[in-house]
Amino acid sequence: MSLSSMSSISGIKAAFGIMGVSSHNTANLNTNGFKKQTSNLHEEITGGVTHTVGKNTEPGTMYLDADGNMVESSNVDVAEEAGSRIGAQNLLSANLKALKVADEMQKSLLDILL
Numbered sequence: 001m002s003l004s005s006m007s008s009i010s011g012i013k014a015a016f017g018i019m020g021v022s023s024h025n026t027a028n029l030n031t032n033g034f035k036k037q038t039s040n041l042h043e044e045i046t047g048g049v050t051h052t053v054g055k056n057t058e059p060g061t062m063y064l065d066a067d068g069n070m071v072e073s074s075n076v077d078v079a080e081e082a083g084s085r086i087g088a089q090n091l092l093s094a095n096l097k098a099l100k101v102a103d104e105m106q107k108s109l110l111d112i113l114l
Helices: 003-027 078-113
Strands: 037-043 049-055 062-064 070-072
Touching: 003 037, 003 049, 003 078
Parallel strands: none
Antiparallel strands: 037 049, 062 070
């Protein structure tokens, strides 16, 4: 497998990782005290990318519940999560296209050589 193909595959894996983190955060939006996860992308020496998951420790908004107790809400921002998913979708599309082009180039090279 070529280096460009491996790089594209790492980008695809990273896009799915970002989507998973965003989905997890959105699913826990209404969970009191929930701290959202963050997606971090790191460049690899080979030119690919690695996705890691971190945790955001910022406090959520405080509010009074039905019993009159102060409760901390989650620190998830729906608009931020929507933007994250759009970015992940674009990352996925770009890497799929790059993978397709690399495959076509390899096929053309084989046609020339054979």
